[in-house]
Amino acid sequence: MLDRPVEANQPARGRRALRLGVAGPVGTGKSSLIALICAEFAGELSIAVITNDIYTDEDARFLRSAGVLAPERIRAVETGACPHTAIRDDVSQNLLAVEDLEHDFDPLDLVLVESGGDNLTATFSPALVDAQFFVLDVAGGGDVARKGGPGIARADMLIVNKTDLAPYVGVDVDQMVRDAEAARDGRPVLALSRSDPRSVAALRHWLSHTVDHFRSGSLHPQDPGPMAPHTHGDGTVHSH
Amino acid sequence: MRCSDRTSDADRADRASYVQLVLADGRLPTGAHTQSAGVEPAFRAGMPLRQVPELITARLRTVTETEAATAVVTRAVWLGSNVPARPAAIESVDRAWRARTPSDAMRSSSDALGRGYARLAAAVWGLDLGGRVLCRAVVMGATAAAAGLGPADIARLVAFDDVQMVIAAALKLEPFDPLLGVQWSLAAAAEVDCMVRRISNACTPADIPAHSAPLLEQWAQQHATEERRLYRA
Ligand SMILES: Nc1nc2c(ncn2[C@@H]2O[C@H](COP(=O)(O)OP(=O)(O)O)[C@@H](O)[C@H]2O)c(=O)[nH]1
């Protein structure tokens, strides 16, 4: 039936824009992180953004109103109540949106794709993005990093966001970062607050490095993988 | 005997029915999960849940019949044309569908699905549609030709997709027992069979019926500018 091997019909990596996914639970600061990146790299990188809202185009509107990017460079994809599906099992509508942006604003350096903020199990398919952030925040609790999940364990970069709030929510940021590092086998963790210039500089450094890495052709998308196999109350074991 | 050596007609029919099942799976990665086949627009306009079966019937007799006939004709035109002439030949079928689909909201959601489907067919069957944006029905028709499906197979697939899209989206939008959805799907079978019989012999663009469905079209148009929608159309 297969006449030829299935391969991604995309331009050679390194010649199109770097596609960077931003995943993580609702409210952890994904849209704000995207706005921060747009502001930091304005005039340096040509950027476009795709949002995957669950129920509205609120994220796209927020980003347009933030004034950090021309509004026509921000597009919303509907997910039919399946933000998880749209970035992993069936990425076709997101890929079309990425390709349209690359076509309309050629040459683009960076396309940021915000996930609909499903839950700890949602990660991007390597067919859609070249690299991905997973965003947690301190307000979600210091133990979230220990709870693990594919994004926490294996995203290219784990962000522990809103560290400025740590004193108010009783979270020990250093401990949360250590827990995250332990869950990640040495993959990077960044404690970030948009009001902490040093952390913003570290974000900037990682992203510049990743863009260079991508352009040189040596960045290969890593798949954080699906949910780990788990057990239900009735004794069935499966891995969704 | 190796499985791949079997080539009798019966084997080909078995193979086609397996391909049809693969293409009918709601998890087929073509972006269909972003669409509600008109049921979210209908609910927004006040249609009660209990009328979902009637919506399905109305669609099967109008917009879905037009889509299914478009797919059947595309398949015939594709198989009846020389390889280099195929892209231009199916474009005339695409134009015929557009002329019968006055709602631009319906046309644009079909285009989005057509692009997703074309990506799948290019990767799996090497289908080359000349890089044009074509409506979903035309892409499905060309895919049917490439994948060895017959006219009734592809007509039934278009119909089944539509029925299931309505029911799956309704389940996300309104509270009801999913088992009722399965009953609704099975209850639509007779209507699907009638529709498939009506259009399976279509072979030229002129054979594609031009049913009007003004209410469905108006709802589709309204939905395109709705706030807080779950589905694109
Ligand atoms: N204190 C603080 N609040 C932040 C920070 N980043 C984002 N927020 C706030 O967190 C809330 C959720 O942010 P948003 O970007 O919409 O989260 P998303 O749902 O993950 O996209 C908003 O009220 C933001 O202003 C930060 O670094 N510090």
Ligand SMILES: [Mg+2]
């Ligand atoms: Mg957001």
